[in-house]
Amino acid sequence: xxxxxxxxxxxxxxxxxxxxxxxxxxxxxxxxxxxxxxxxxxxxxxxxxxxxxxxxxxxxxxxxxxxxxxxxxxxxxxxxxxxxxxxxxxxxxxxxxxxxxxxxxxxxxxxxxxxxxxxxxxxxxxxxxxxxxxxxxxxxxxxxxxxxxxxxxxxxxxxxxxxxxxxxxxxxxxxxxxxxxxxxxxxxxxxxxxxxxxxxxxxxxxxxxxxxxxxxxxxxxxxxxxxxxxxxxxxxxxxxxxxxxxxxxxxxxxxxxxxxxxxxxxxxxxxxxxxxxxxxxxxxxxxxxxxxxxxxxxxxxxxxxxxxxxxxxxxxxxxxxxxxxxxxxxxxxxxxxxxxxxxxxxxxxxxxxxxxxxxxxxxxxxxxxxxxxxxxxxxxxxxxxxxxxxxxxxxxxxxxxxxxxxxxxxxxxxxxxxxxxxxxxxxxxxxxxxxxxxxxxxxxxxxxxxxxxxxxxxxxxxxxxxxxxxxxxxxxxxxxxxxxxxxxxxxxxxxxxxxxxxxxxxxxxxxxxxxxxxxxxxxxxxxxxxxxxxxxxxxxxxxxxxxxxxxxxxxxxxxxxxxxxxxxxxxxxxxxxxxxxxxxxxxxxxxxxxxxxxxxxxxxxxxxxxxxxxxxxxxxxxxxxxxxxxxxxxxxxxxxxxxxxxxxxxxxxxxx
Amino acid sequence: xxxxxxxxxxxxxxxxxxxxxxxxxxxxxxxxxxxxxxxxxxxxxxxxxxxxxxxxxxxx
Numbered sequence: 073x074x075x076x077x078x079x080x081x082x083x084x085x086x087x088x089x090x091x092x093x094x095x096x097x098x099x100x101x102x103x104x105x106x107x108x109x110x111x112x113x114x115x116x117x118x119x120x121x122x123x124x125x126x127x128x129x130x131x132x133x134x135x136x137x138x139x140x141x142x143x144x145x146x147x148x149x150x151x152x153x154x155x156x157x158x159x160x161x162x163x164x165x166x167x168x169x170x171x172x173x174x175x176x177x178x179x180x181x182x183x184x185x186x187x188x189x190x191x192x193x194x195x196x197x198x199x200x201x202x203x204x205x206x207x208x209x210x211x212x213x214x215x216x217x218x219x220x221x222x223x224x225x226x227x228x229x230x231x232x233x234x235x236x237x238x239x240x241x242x243x244x245x246x247x248x249x250x251x252x253x254x255x256x257x258x259x260x261x262x263x264x265x266x267x268x269x270x271x272x273x274x275x276x277x278x279x280x281x282x283x284x285x286x287x288x289x290x291x292x293x294x295x296x297x298x299x300x301x302x303x304x305x306x307x308x309x310x311x312x313x314x315x316x317x318x319x320x321x322x323x324x325x326x327x328x329x330x331x332x333x334x335x336x337x338x339x340x341x342x343x344x345x346x347x348x349x350x351x352x353x354x355x356x357x358x359x360x361x362x363x364x365x366x367x368x369x370x371x372x373x374x375x376x377x378x379x380x381x382x383x384x385x386x387x388x389x390x391x392x393x394x395x396x397x398x399x400x401x402x403x404x405x406x407x408x409x410x411x412x413x414x415x416x417x418x419x420x421x422x423x424x425x426x427x428x429x430x431x432x433x434x435x436x437x438x439x440x441x442x443x444x445x446x447x448x449x450x451x452x453x454x455x456x457x458x459x460x461x462x463x464x465x466x467x468x469x470x471x472x473x474x475x476x477x478x479x480x481x482x483x484x485x486x487x488x489x490x491x492x493x494x495x496x497x498x499x500x501x502x503x504x505x506x507x508x509x510x511x512x513x514x515x516x517x518x519x520x521x522x523x524x525x526x527x528x529x530x531x532x533x534x535x536x537x538x539x540x541x542x543x544x545x546x547x548x549x550x551x552x553x554x555x556x557x558x559x560x561x562x563x564x565x566x567x568x569x570x571x572x573x574x575x576x577x578x579x580x581x582x583x584x585x586x587x588x589x590x591x592x593x594x595x596x597x598x599x600x601x602x603x604x605x606x607x608x609x610x611x612x613x614x615x616x617x618x619x620x621x622x623x624x625x626x627x628x629x630x631x632x633x634x635x636x637x638x639x640x641x642x643x644x645x646x647x648x649x650x651x652x653x654x655x656x657x658x659x660x661x662x663x664x665x666x667x668x669x670x671x672x673x674x675x676x677x678x679x680x681x682x683x684x685x686x687x688x689x690x691x692x693x694x695x696x697x698x699x700x701x702x703x704x705x706x707x708x709x710x711x712x713x714x715x716x717x718x719x720x721x722x723x724x725x726x727x728x
Numbered sequence: 729x730x731x732x733x734x735x736x737x738x739x740x741x742x743x744x745x746x747x748x749x750x751x752x753x754x755x756x757x758x759x760x761x762x763x764x765x766x767x768x769x770x771x772x773x774x775x776x777x778x779x780x781x782x783x784x785x786x787x788x
């Protein structure tokens with residue numbers, strides 16, 4: 073049906089009901105009447121009514137027609153919306169009109185917001201050739217395909233820049249670029265339309281004129297009641313964006329986007345999760361927002377024949393969107409979608425061959441790759457999840473964070489989780505009892521001694537430096553200077569007294585002094601009585617020594633030299649008196665006989681011992697070594713669960 | 729902060745300083761080493777004789 077009407081300057085009356093219409097954008101050619109939902113196409117000065125629009129599906133979007141915002145300082149107004157349905161749910165494309173007529177598309181999908189502008193046409197790969205994770209050059213940058221969908225238009229509202237109809241199919245590829253950059257390629261036209269922009273947090277747009285976030289899903293009601301399409305048990309939809317509800321009784325999955333629940337997956341009675349840690353409906357305040365637990369599922373991976381299973385809880389807040397809590401053997405992480413696409417790099421030899429993901433300047437090491445499968449589910453979900461759904465999961469860790477990618481045939485999604493003290497969760501969500509006892513080490517569990525090992529080594533090196541300086545200080549202070557020598561002489565079988573000139577015994581402290589004596593007493597014995605007298609104080613130290621040989625049967629024992637020590641001799645000037653007494657000549661007849669025994673006494677201040685320094689260094693190293701070994705043991709337990717455990721060969725091979 | 733470690737390290741450093749000032753050493757001094765070697769030689773000499781072996785074993 074075509075109805076002609078006069079289009080006034082940017083305003084018109086609806087040909088169907090007479091209600092006012094506005095065309096604020098010069099490029100807007102379609103307007104949906106807010107009163108009768110007639111779809112009106114502007115063709116020159118005429119308006120053509122191409123039929124009634126279908127009803128939009130209720131969703132959790134806080135945006136609405138008339139909402140204003142800013143991007144890069146430029147104000148815009150949301151003047152139209154197209155709602156799409158895809159395999160996992162619905163999303164909105166809002167037609168954002170800027171003051172000078174420029175327009176953009178603001179995408180609102182599950183609380184994630186991107187804004188994109190039409191880019192000049194360019195050669196892009198065919199839709200069929202794209203795969204999640206593929207790299208595509210666009211407007212001077214490399215983008216990575218994150219999502220491939222054949223979306224269908226549900227309905228539209230407001231004013232829009234092109235004609236559309238319900239059920240119209242649009243093959244769409246979403247891509248992520250460096251940082252927050254985002255791109256969409258719309259393959260619904262012969263020449264693909266490329267939209268380039270960025271993904272930003274909700275608050276970054278400075279929205280005003282939002283929908284009341286407390287508005288319930290159904291006027292006057294807290295939730296919409298449905299019947300499980302599998303077993304007829306009552307089920308509820310609390311969140312407008314919910315696509316499916318999984319029955320806690322039978323596990324059947326019911327589509328709740330319409331007014332009557334439709335079966336998505338029929339399941340038999342499923343084993344109940346013994347006691348979900350976070351029962352459905354549990355509410356609590358986390359990061360300043362009040363969340364409600366709306367869904368719970370269990371997923372499992374099989375590694376070398378052994379099944380590892382964990383729980384995931386889906387929480388929702390009207391303004392903050394969704395977050396997840398994962399639970400594995402008493403370990404918990406709070407998980408959100410990443411704000412940027414992490415960059416994955418191949419492993420280096422230095423890093424043990426583990427691939428690395430970089431996200432927000434942080435480096436994550438690859439931990440595990442596995443096929444994860446949904447084994448149990450209950451509650452409502454914002455995508456069409458089913459029992460048995462599988463995807464490839466790659467985990468990268470940088471405690472306390474864990475970065476995970478989940479890849480299906482048409483999508484790759486990234487999330488980042490933070491290891492969370494269970495006591496905090498227990499308190500925030502008023503859970504009964506005490507937090508579970510943790511078993512083992514979680515991939516992203518912070519090592520208790522992480523950050524302290526280097527502190528211990530820092531202290532070690534500080535003390536080692538102090539010890540080294542002290543060692544060289546002692547060596548300088550206790551430098552002996554010259555070693556005085558005192559010669560003496562005594563007749564064979566006689567006595568003598570030798571008094572030295574005053575000499576200096578170096579050093580700063582009263583320490584040990586070594587007294588070395590050498591003589592020619594080869595065939596007699598020699599008794600020496602040595603007295604060191606401090607010239608200044610008059611204090612004396614006595615040292616008695618025996619030199620020479622004595623016969624033991626046919627052999628001789630002894631020696632004509634000697635080394636002795638005075639344990640503590642203060643530095644200063646000393647005289648040495650040597651009282652020498654020699655025995656008779658005991659050599660065999662015919663040997664050269666000497667008449668006198670001569671000798672020399674060396675007095676040496678003992679060098680500062682290095683052994684004490686090394687003992688100190690060893691003692692100081694005990695702590696950091698112990699802490700380091702304990703830390704290594706913890707890390708070994710962590711990585712024992714990974715693809716890089718010593719007995720796994722470090723291949724990172726798929727475990728499915 | 730590793731307070732206990734710092735405290736123990738301070739004590740160890742003080743003990744080290746005391747040992748250096750007093751001339752204590754973990755190992756024996758030159759004099760002690762000299763006495764030990766001489767005693768070993770003497771023991772060897774006596775052992776050789778009492779054992780009946782060696783160069784003084786009866787072939788004088």
